[in-house]
Amino acid sequence: MTLHSETLLDHACLIVHGPDQPGLVAAVTALVTRNKGNIVSLDQYSSDPEGGDFFQRVVFHRPDLLATLPDIEADIEETLRPYGMQWRLTDQSIPKRMAILASKSDHCLLELLWRHRRGELPVTIPMVISNHTNTAEDVRSFGIPFFHVPSQGPDKTEAEARILELLKGNVDFVVLARYMQIISEDFLDEIAVPVINIHHSFLPAFIGAAPYRKAHERGVKLIGATSHYVTKDLDEGPIIEQDVARVNHAMTAADLQARGAYVERAVLSRAVQWHAEDRVIRHGNHTIVFTDRP
Structure with missing residues (x-):
């Protein structure tokens, strides 16, 4: 295990992008909280709040992340599907x-x-x-x-x-x-x-x-x-x-x-x-x- 993987153990990175619309930030932060995660960093960008594109990167810590990843992924899919968003979730401890x-x-x-x-x-x-x-x-x-x-x-x-x-x-x-x-x-x-x-x-x-x-x-x-x-x-x-x-x-x-x-x-x-x-x-x-x- 490298120094990088040790320092980022139980850290996940969620990337979200798609059409900008009200409620996205609240939905993402709520799902992290719901899954007992603690947000470490959050960056976002909107090309235009009316009809533009939304991009977000969220890094969060969740104890025993590996065991809970399938449940978190299922929750992300269910939460973001109504918004039409694309997403990917990665375990940051895996280089x-x-x-x-x-x-x-x-x-x-x-x-x-x-x-x-x-x-x-x-x-x-x-x-x-x-x-x-x-x-x-x-x-x-x-x-x-x-x-x-x-x-x-x-x-x-x-x-x-x-x-x-x-x-x-x-x-x-x-x-x-x-x-x-x-x-x-x-x-x-x-x-x-x-x-x-x-x-x-x-x-x-x-x-x-x-x-x-x-x-x-x-x-x-x-x-x-x-x-x-x-x-x-x-x-x-x-x-x-x-x-x-x-x-x-x-x-x-x-x-x-x-x-x-x-x-x-x-x-x-x-x-x-x-x-x-x-x-x-x-x-x-x-x-x-x-x-x-x-």
């Missing part, structure tokens, strides 16, 4: 299983492994998969299995089939830590779990190879990174987190790339943590992210 896909670049990969070892990410990491072998020793030094799945040429069918064989049924979500391969729509349908990506914020202004060189030639004053969920539309999925850093004329393309790598690591780590803590609600091509950040 999500996160697989990482990587390529040659190691900065995002190692950041996630380091934060995981420090107990900052409430996840387990059953495996790292890469289409290169240069990070194998680093990954194994963290005690995490490493799998090499080559992916060359335009046809990725065989590589994706092997990755799916490793992942299906073994993970709750997947992180692309600068995995420099395009993920097919068929892969996303088959894996059927969320996939989180990180990329530099220059897209689409500096698309393709050597984006930092192109940005340097253009004389940019800001660089940044974006973490988002992967969809069939390349780099257009719902955004989880973004950040920027200032640069100036004296910096080389290599300087920009180094500073960009720092921002990428931070942005991806925050996105992973918030997803793992059930702080992100997907709504169409948008996200509602309940954090203490503005």
Whole structure:
């Protein structure tokens, strides 16, 4: 049992979203009380009180939670059905299983492994998969299995089939830590779990190879990174987190790339943590992210 699972023993997280209407907050808080739960935190957002959408995240403590979960779930379903709400309930003491896909670049990969070892990410990491072998020793030094799945040429069918064989049924979500391969729509349908990506914020202004060189030639004053969920539309999925850093004329393309790598690591780590803590609600091509950040 990890430190995270110990501190969140008997804690549940309830996510609710659907059409906004009177009585929702009272209904949710009453059902928690009815089931002998004590609310630890509650965040909510309404896009419009008249005809808008309602989103809520409630964390509550309930002694002997595991034994009572079926009864609580039945009560939630009965309570929220008349409101037409969607919901999910998770035991916060159970860390999500996160697989990482990587390529040659190691900065995002190692950041996630380091934060995981420090107990900052409430996840387990059953495996790292890469289409290169240069990070194998680093990954194994963290005690995490490493799998090499080559992916060359335009046809990725065989590589994706092997990755799916490793992942299906073994993970709750997947992180692309600068995995420099395009993920097919068929892969996303088959894996059927969320996939989180990180990329530099220059897209689409500096698309393709050597984006930092192109940005340097253009004389940019800001660089940044974006973490988002992967969809069939390349780099257009719902955004989880973004950040920027200032640069100036004296910096080389290599300087920009180094500073960009720092921002990428931070942005991806925050996105992973918030997803793992059930702080992100997907709504169409948008996200509602309940954090203490503005």
